[in-house]
Amino acid sequence: MSRRAVFFDRDGTLCREVGYINHPERLELIDGAVEAIEAVRERDWAAVVATNQAGVARGYFPVHVLDETMERLHALLAAGGTRLDRAYVCAHHPDLGGPGFRRRCGCRKPAPGMLEQAARDLHLDLSRSFIVGDTFKDVGAGRAAGLAGVVMLRTGYGRGELMWNSARTDHWPDFIADDLASALEWIIRREEDGP
């Protein structure tokens, strides 16, 4: 049987939103990140990161910084005693960047490409899976992938997105959470009450 997953955005969701992370040391976990991932994994669901990282395409830092920053994320989670099942990065930008980076791709959120790739790689049932993020792009990706539930956080860009960009979005989350702990509480309750 295919597995459920919880997809997590990276910056503003699992990690502090500090702008473009142009040095790996700038990446810090948000309180509750390890616990949120553990709550997913102890149910035998997949914990998957899907992150837009256009900083290379924008010329802000070289691509090895992006790789090293993802390595630091994995190392910090391992130090906390957990791990992700997989992490997907979209390094593309539709209008900026050199070969390999300037692309109208299907993976940059709000497109669902990273979620669909994860479903193929990890044999996931997207219709029973969830996403947690801090922007309407995360919400849009969850909707486009046909997920069971979409949670938007007030951390990171979330509070401002909800205040200033609500009128411009076509997609509304199923639940708005103050933090990762309440996001996971909602997801687990929804799963237990659901069909």
Ligand SMILES: [Mg+2]
């Ligand atoms: Mg984010």
Ligand SMILES: [Zn+2]
């Ligand atoms: Zn992409």
